[in-house]
Amino acid sequence: DTEVTQTPKHLVMGMTNKKSLKCEQHMGHRAMYWYKQKAKKPPELMFVYSYEKLSINESVPSRFSPECPNSSLLNLHLHALQPEDSALYLCASSQARGTDYEQYFGPGTRLTVT
Amino acid sequence: RKEVEQDPGPFNVPEGATVAFNCTYSNSASQSFFWYRQDCRKEPKLLMSVYSSGNEDGRFTAQLNRASQYISLLIRDSKLSDSATYLCAVKGSGGYQKVTFGTGTKLQVIP
Numbered sequence: 001d002t003e004v005t006q007t008p009k010h011l012v013m014g015m016t017n018k019k020s021l022k023c024e025q026h027m028g029h030r031a032m033y034w035y036k037q038k039a040k041k042p043p044e045l046m047f048v049y050s051y052e053k054l055s056i057n058e059s060v061p062s063r064f065s066p067e068c069p070n071s072s073l074l075n076l077h078l079h080a081l082q083p084e085d086s087a088l089y090l091c092a093s094s095q096a097r098g099t100d101y102e103q104y105f106g107p108g109t110r111l112t113v114t
Numbered sequence: 115r116k117e118v119e120q121d122p123g124p125f126n127v128p129e130g131a132t133v134a135f136n137c138t139y140s141n142s143a144s145q146s147f148f149w150y151r152q153d154c155r156k157e158p159k160l161l162m163s164v165y166s167s168g169n170e171d172g173r174f175t176a177q178l179n180r181a182s183q184y185i186s187l188l189i190r191d192s193k194l195s196d197s198a199t200y201l202c203a204v205k206g207s208g209g210y211q212k213v214t215f216g217t218g219t220k221l222q223v224i225p
Contacts, residue, residue: 041162042218044217048211048212055211056211056212090154090158101213102148103160103203104160105158107157108156108157
């Protein structure tokens with residue numbers, strides 16, 4: 001059972017649509033992450049929020065817009081995506097300080113862009 | 115050289131066998147190391163962190179060799195349910211939480 005939840009599980013959207021992915025964690029973590037994973041590839045970091053502030057943006061195109069409304073929630077707003085953006089989008093959380101950086105993943109949102 | 119490298123496999127082993135995976139990393143200042151397990155079309159699940167002194171959890175043993183810059187995962191008495199892709203992950207130096215994943219090693223345990 002995961003303490004990181006993501007909605008929706010599946011999403012199909014056209015290239016002109018606007019949609020949002022949502023992530024919630026109940027682990028008391030203060031760091032949250034968005035990853036993109038294509039088939040047979042490792043997760044690829046997109047964004048990191050630490051104490052609700054964006055700390056890492058891995059040169060992600062502006063059609064992906066993250067938001068961290070509070071310490072438990074993380075959103076990823078999608079607009080004008082391309083078919084090559086189809087992937088599994090994973091949210092993760094971890095401690096933000098100390099040595100315990102173990103990341104715990106949500107089940108992901110499988111996104112298809114048509 | 116890639117930051118984190120793994121043999122993609124697949125490793126096909128019979129039930130009950132012992133299997134070991136290695137993962138090399140390029141940044142000698144890396145601080146934290148992890149093994150994750152990922153089943154097909156599922157999220158990665160943390161298997162264990164890897165400590166300098168090595169650590170064991172049941173049939174799983176993880177080791178860190180800083181001198182040679184690699185981590186290892188040993189699975190004893192393999193079960194069919196161990197079939198999955200095993201990802202190593204390495205956190206670099208500094209205060210940021212960036213973790214880099216290896217491409218994963220696929221394990222198939224055969225009856």
